[in-house]
Amino acid sequence: MFLDIVSSLSRWSMPVILFAIPLYGLLRGVDVYGAFVEGAQEGFHLAVRILPYMLAIFVALEVFRAGGALALVVNSLSPVSSFLGVPGEVVPLVLIRPLSGSGALGVTAELLREWGPDSFVGKMACTLQGSTDTTFFILTIYFGSVNVRKIRHCLPVALLGDLAGFATAIFICNKFF
Secondary structure (H helix, E strand, O other): OHHHHHHHHHHHHHHHHHHHHHHHHHHOOOOHHHHHHHHHHHHHHHHHHHHHHHHHHHHHHHHHHHOOHHHHHHHHHHHHHHHHOOOHHHHHHHHHOOOOHHHHHHHHHHHHHHHOOOOHHHHHHHHHHHHOOOHHHHHHHHHHHOOOOOOOOHHHHHHHHHHHHHHHHHHHHHHHO
């Protein structure tokens, strides 16, 4: 009974929100269509403004992978990763996740295809994928959208958060799987 109510609420929540917001605007006398068009125009200009930052991140990541630097870093980190209980196959995910969400998702999909979702490698890859976010991409988007050049303490703190997420995911996987 309770699950049926929750299911109905979740099914109807988005249509209700999409109907309620314009209705609220109309009742308050707002030109809803004009506001929508203006917001879409601002979004387009924002996308054009941050495109160079996004392109730089994607090119740098692909050069890192295609040039063999990723393989070199993974091989040099293998003694440390095996000591920490991290399979060597998962190390590229740890390195790519802060840079690119789509790249990390591709690595995770490849690991799941090769090792299976019920393997230790698969479980760790999924846990690592969900434990952090794409730090450099987010900083690029947020700061690039408002033309901030000096990010001060944001990057070290964000990378510390990534490290905490990775450490927790590794601990949890080694403890429970």
